[in-house]
Structures are given as C-alpha cells and as structure tokens.
Amino acid sequence: MSACLAVVGFIALKNRRFAEAMVEIVFLRRIVHWAPIPLVLFGRERIVEYCNAAFEALYGWSFEELKGRPLPIPDRELETWHELEQGLRSGREFRNVRAVRIRKDGSEINVRISGVPLTDDNGNPAGLVGLAVKDDSNSSPDLSPSTLQFIATRCGDFVCLTDEGHRIHFLNDTAREVLGIDIKSPQASLNLLDFVFPEDHQRIVPELSHLPLHGSLPSVWLRIPDRRSDGFIQIHGGVYVLPDEQASGGKQFAYVCQRVNESSGLQEPQVPESLPSQPDLRMCRQP
Numbered sequence: 001m002s003a004c005l006a007v008v009g010f011i012a013l014k015n016r017r018f019a020e021a022m023v024e025i026v027f028l029r030r031i032v033h034w035a036p037i038p039l040v041l042f043g044r045e046r047i048v049e050y051c052n053a054a055f056e057a058l059y060g061w062s063f064e065e066l067k068g069r070p071l072p073i074p075d076r077e078l079e080t081w082h083e084l085e086q087g088l089r090s091g092r093e094f095r096n097v098r099a100v101r102i103r104k105d106g107s108e109i110n111v112r113i114s115g116v117p118l119t120d121d122n123g124n125p126a127g128l129v130g131l132a133v134k135d136d137s138n139s140s141p142d143l144s145p146s147t148l149q150f151i152a153t154r155c156g157d158f159v160c161l162t163d164e165g166h167r168i169h170f171l172n173d174t175a176r177e178v179l180g181i182d183i184k185s186p187q188a189s190l191n192l193l194d195f196v197f198p199e200d201h202q203r204i205v206p207e208l209s210h211l212p213l214h215g216s217l218p219s220v221w222l223r224i225p226d227r228r229s230d231g232f233i234q235i236h237g238g239v240y241v242l243p244d245e246q247a248s249g250g251k252q253f254a255y256v257c258q259r260v261n262e263s264s265g266l267q268e269p270q271v272p273e274s275l276p277s278q279p280d281l282r283m284c285r286q287p
Contacts, residue, residue, distance in 0.1 A: 161254050
C-alpha cells in the first residue's frame with residue numbers, strides 16, 4: 001500500500017513540475033512576444049521562424065506573412081550580411097551593426113542589428129536570434145509633400161512620374177515645356193510613350209519591366225519630337241523605380257533627365273555611340 005502511495009505521489013509531483021514548466025514557458029513566450037524590442041528568430045538562409053509584435057510593427061509584416069520566408073534586404077546590403085553570416089557560422093555574435101532594411105511597403109529604414117548564433121545538438125549552425133532597433137542617428141527632418149512637389153516642379157531638369165503603364169502622374173514645368181504641354185493643361189490620361197520616338201521606348205520598356213523596386217536605369221537616352229520645329233529634343237538621365245502607393249505591389253517610374261541638345265531633322269538623330277555609365281544628375285540645376 002505504501003509503495004502505491006509513493007508511486008502516486010511521484011506521478012503527482014512530476015505532473016505538477018511539468019505544469020509549472022509549461023506555465024513558465026507560456027509566461028516567457030508572452031514576455032518575448034510583447035517585449036518593446038524587435039526580436040526575430042532566423043533559421044538557415046535567413047528564414048524567419050519567429051518574430052515578436054515589435055518586429056512586426058517595425059517592418060510592417062505580420063509573422064504569418066514572414067513565416068518560412070527569408071527577410072528581404074536591399075541588394076547593396078547582401079555583401080555585409082554575408083560577412084556577418086560567416087562570423088555566425090564560426091560562433092561569433094555581432095552587435096549594433098548599422099544596416100538598411102526594407103519594410104513591407106517597399107520603403108527603407110535605418111536600423112542597428114545584433115545577432116547571436118544558435119546551434120543544434122551536434123554543435124552545427126542552426127540559425128540566429130536577431131535584434132533590430134531603429135537608428136535615427138543620421139536622420140534628418142522630412143520635407144513635407146508640398147515642399148517636395150514645389151522643388152520638383154521648379155527644378156530645371158526634366159522630371160516625370162509614370163505608373164507601370166507609362167501613364168503620366170506628374171510633370172514638372174521643364175518636362176511640360178520639353179513635351180510641348182501647356183502649363184495649364186491637365187496631365188491626366190497622357191502617356192509618356194506617346195511623346196517619345198518609338199525606337200527609344202521599344203528599347204527601354206523591356207528593361208523597365210524587369211527592374212525591381214528601388215532599382216534603376218542610370219543612363220537613359222530619349223528623343224522627343226520638337227513641336228515647335230521639325231527637329232527633336234534629346235534628354236539623358238536616369239529612371240528610378242518607386243512603390244506605387246495607389247496600387248498594392250505596383251511600381252512607378254521616376255524620370256530625372258537633363259536636356260542634352262536640340263537637333264533639326266528627324267532623319268538622322270545623333271545618339272552618342274557610347275553612353276556614360278554614371279550621368280551627372282543635378283536635381284536642381286538652373287536652366
């Protein structure tokens with residue numbers, strides 16, 4: 001009888017300890033989930049296995065959206081990340097490394113990241129616990145949308161914003177002049193490709209369609225018929241891909257170009273044989 005009571009007592013003690021351990025685990029999970037510091041658990045290849053509420057708020061994604069996927073980072077940050085990853089594989093943690101990361105809406109954010117390596121039962125690398133804190137040390141006051149629009153409108157260079165269908169959403173004064181559009185005329189329903197030589201837009205449209213968000217074509221040459229004569233106006237500059245706030249997952253193309261020259265005669269346009277790889281784009285050059 002005493003032996004049976006001892007067994008029952010042992011089982012009850014084990015069950016109580018198991019229950020207490022489960023309560024502690026649940027309690028710790030709540031602490032981690034609601035901690036004010038963004039935390040993430042990565043598996044191999046930067047695959048997200050867990051992130052807390054602060055991490056979701058900082059990056060804009062929910063855990064369900066990120067689970068099982070690698071966390072996106074800008075291409076220019078990959079080399080630095082691979083160096084940190086090599087250190088983690090050797091068992092070295094890293095702290096307060098300045099980095100740039102991408103939010104769900106496509107915008108970039110400056111952060112300071114820290115990481116501690118995790119290993120499996122055999123001591124092999126299995127992932128890392130990461131911490132990210134927003135870095136405001138190099139931030140500057142944001143300009144209001146009205147101020148930015150005023151600067152872009154009065155800028156001496158050709159500035160045009162289109163959607164993926166190349167419909168015009170914004171033209172500054174210089175672009176209106178180059179395209180021959182009256183300042184007071186509405187720009188709605190206008191398509192930039194209607195103003196560009198067919199050979200030119202047939203050349204760049206396939207390239208634009210393959211660009212990722214925040215990608216660019218740094219050197220683009222376009223010829224536009226001069227409506228005041230039989231010649232054409234040539235512009236040179238860059239095209240930059242921005243997220244389209246009006247269309248989820250959509251893109252916008254920002255053209256920032258300088259007028260190169262005006263030529264008479266459309267038969268033999270003078271397009272340079274070699275295009276410079278790094279154009280000198282001065283956003284607010286006086287005309």
